[in-house]
Amino acid sequence: VNTERLPQLNKPLALDAMGGDHAPAMVLEAAALLLRESPELELVLVGPEDQLEPLLESHGLAGEARLSLRHAPEVVAMDELPAQALRGKKRSSMRIAIEMVQSGEAAAAVSAGNTGALMATAKFVLKTLPGIERPAICAAMPSTGEPTWMLDLGANVECDAEHLQQFALMGSTLAEAVSGINRPRVGLLNVGAEAIKGNEVVKAAAERLAASPLNYIGFVEGDELFTGRAHVIVADGFVGNVALKASEGTAKVIGGFMKEAFGRNALSKLAGLVAWPVLQGLKHRIDPRRYNGASFLGLNGVVVKSHGGADALAFAQAVRVAQRTAAQAVPSRISEQLDALLLSRPET
Amino acid sequence: VNTERLPQLNKPLALDAMGGDHAPAMVLEAAALLLRESPELELVLVGPEDQLEPLLESHGLAGEARLSLRHAPEVVAMDELPAQALRGKKRSSMRIAIEMVQSGEAAAAVSAGNTGALMATAKFVLKTLPGIERPAICAAMPSTGEPTWMLDLGANVECDAEHLQQFALMGSTLAEAVSGINRPRVGLLNVGAEAIKGNEVVKAAAERLAASPLNYIGFVEGDELFTGRAHVIVADGFVGNVALKASEGTAKVIGGFMKEAFGRNALSKLAGLVAWPVLQGLKHRIDPRRYNGASFLGLNGVVVKSHGGADALAFAQAVRVAQRTAAQAVPSRISEQLDALLLSRPET
Secondary structure: OOOOOOOOOOOOEEEEOOOOOOOOHHHHHHHHHHHHHOOOOOEEEEEOHHHHHHHHHHOOOOOOOOEEEEEOOEOOOOOOOHHHHHHHOOOEHHHHHHHHHHOOOOOEEEEOOOHHHHHHHHHHHHOEOOOOOOOEEEEEEOOOOOOEEEEOOOOOOOOOHHHHHHHHHHHHHHHHHHHOOOOOEEEEEOOOOOOOOOOHHHHHHHHHHHOOOOEEEEEEOHHHOOOOOOOEEEOOHHHHHHHHHHHHHHHHHHHHHHHHHHOOOHHHHHHHHHHHHHHHHHHHHOOHHHHOOEEEEOEOOOEEEOOOOOOHHHHHHHHHHHHHHHHOOHHHHHHHHHHHHHHHOOOO | OOOOOOOOOOOOEEEEOOOOOOOOHHHHHHHHHHHHHOOOOOEEEEEOHHHHHHHHHHOOOOOOOOEEEEEOOEOOOOOOOHHHHHHHOOOEHHHHHHHHHHOOOOOEEEEOOOHHHHHHHHHHHHOEOOOOOOOEEEEEEOOOOOOEEEEOOOOOOOOOHHHHHHHHHHHHHHHHHHHOOOOOEEEEEOOOOOOOOOOHHHHHHHHHHHOOOOEEEEEEOHHHOOOOOOOEEEOOHHHHHHHHHHHHHHHHHHHHHHHHHHHOOHHHHHHHHHHHHHHHHHHHHHOHHHHOOEEEEOEOOOEEEOOOOOOHHHHHHHHHHHHHHHHOOHHHHHHHHHHHHHHHOOOO
16 A cells, blocks of 8 residues: 655545445544554544444544544435435435535545445535536556556446546546646547547547647557556546456456465465465555545545445545545646636637 | 367368468468367368468378368458458458358358458358347357356447347357357346446346346446356447456456566565466466457358467367357357247337
C-alpha cells in the first residue's frame, strides 16, 4: 500500500461509516491507520452515533482530536434501488457525508456503499459541473509504469460521442492532477487499432478527440489496459465495467490456479515454500486493494467510491485517493478545462 | 494441448496455408503434427503451389497420401480491407479454402489470416443460414471446469436484442455439439446481476431469452467469464472482443510480473528453479494456444479462425475445433434449432 506523504487539506474528509460489506468495523480500522500515518489528516465518521460511539474505544480512537462523529440515523442497503435510497433515506450516512462536501464542511466524501445510490445521491446533492452532462466513474489500474486511469467504469451504460469526449477531458485532468503526468496520453477503447474499426459512437468520439487540445493517441484495444501505452483509457460505462471486471476475474482465476498448482503434492508445496517471498511480492504487486478508490468525476465536489468488499487497507487507499483529488482541486480544474474547450470550439 | 481422439470425417479439412504471421511454415508443421496424431484425418493445403511444394519435403510431408495441395495464386494481407480482399482477390488461399467447403469438397476451412476478410469472404461464399441475420465469432475460454463458450468476439460491433438472442441459440448449439453439454447454461454479459442493470438492448435480449427454450440463467458479469457459471456467454461483438482481450492482456501482464519477480536476484532465480515444474504446469494450463480456434457461427458451413500469431501447436488446436464442429454438423443443428424457435414463437 502506498504510504507516501499526502498533500495537506484544511478540512476533514467525511467517511460513510456504514457502507460496504465489512462496515462499520473496517471503516474505523482504516481511520485509525490513516490518522497514525498522516499527522495532519482530519476525519469525520458519518453514521448512527449509538453504533459508532462504542466502537471508537475498541479501535483506540476514543479521545482522538482529529476524528469526530456526525450522526446519521439511516443506512442505505447494498441492494437498495438508487431512486428509493434518494427519496426514502434522506438522513442516510452516505447522504450526510455528501452533504458535508456540498456545505463546505468536508473536503471529500468516501463510501464503500451501494454504487448506484451513491452516484444518484452525489448527483442530486452536489449537481454536475456546468457543461458536464454525465458524471463518470474513474479509477487507476495496475500498470507496469505510470498508472493508467480508466473511465467510465459503469455509471453510464449508454453514451454518445460527446459524453466520451467529456470523459476524456475529465480523466486527463485527474491523471494530470493526481499522478502528476504532464499532458497524459488519452486512448479510446476499441475493438481494433485501425480507423475503420468500431461502432459509430467510438468513431465519432475519435474525430472529436483528434480535434481537441487533449493528447489523444488513438484507439487502444482490450489487451492494452495494463501496458502503459495510454495514461487515460476512455470507454462507455458498459464496456469499461466489463473490461475492468474481466481483468479482475482473470487475475483471480490465475491466483486460484497458482494456489492449486503449489498445493498439489509434497514436492510442489516445498517449491511453494521456497518461492514464498517471490510469490508474496507478486501478490502485493497485483493486489487490487492497492488500486481501490474510484473517483466520481464531473460533480461539484469530490466523492470517491471504495469497493464494497473492501477491508481496512483497501478502504484506506480509497481515502488517500479522495485526499489527493481534493487537495488538487480536481473539480475546479475540470471546470476550467471544460471552459477552455468550449471557448476553443467553433460554433456549430 | 488436447490430443483426445477426434471424431471421424469422410472429407478433408481445407487449411489456408498462407494466413497468419508465421505462415506457411507453421501451417505445414501443424499439418504434420495432426496427421501423425489422427490416422484417419485428411488435409488439403491451399496456397501457391510453387511455394508450398518445396516445403512438403522439409516438413516430412512429401508423398503423404492424406495430404494434398490446392493451388491458390493470391494471398490476402493481414491488414487488407475486407471489401478490397473480397473484390480484388478472388483466387486467394482463404477464398479457395472456403469455396471447397461451399462445393462440398472439404468438411471445414481453417485460416489464421485477416479476420475481417475471412468473415466477409465466408459470408459471401457460404451465405448465412436461413433466418440468421449475422454470423458471430465464438470461442472456448479457459475455465476451471467445463469449457465456457463466448460470442460474439468481434464480428458485430452493433447488435440489437434479436441478434443477441440468435447468438445465444448458436452458442448453445455449439456447446452442446462440441463439448457434449446437455442444455448448456446461457448467460448474458452485463454490468450487474440485477434485472434493472444494463442498457436497453441487453434488457430486451434478457426478456427474449427468458421466454425462449434455451437454458437461460440470467446476467453474468465480467468477472464471471472463467468461473464456469455459464457454459455460453453472450455479448455484442464490441463488448465480447474487449472482454476477451482484457483477459488476455491481464494474463500476459501477470506472466510478465512473474518472470520479473523470479528473475530479480540470485535467490529469486533459485526459487524459480525449484518452482519450475509447478510454474510450467501453470503456464500450460493458461496457455492461450490450448484455446485457439474461433468458430464462425451462422454460416452454411464450418469456418474456424485461428489467432494470427499462432504457432503450429496453436494452429493445430484450431484445426481440431474445426474437425469437431464439422463432425457434429453444427451448421445444420443451428438451422434446426432456429426452425424450432421460429415455430414456437407466436406471431408478432
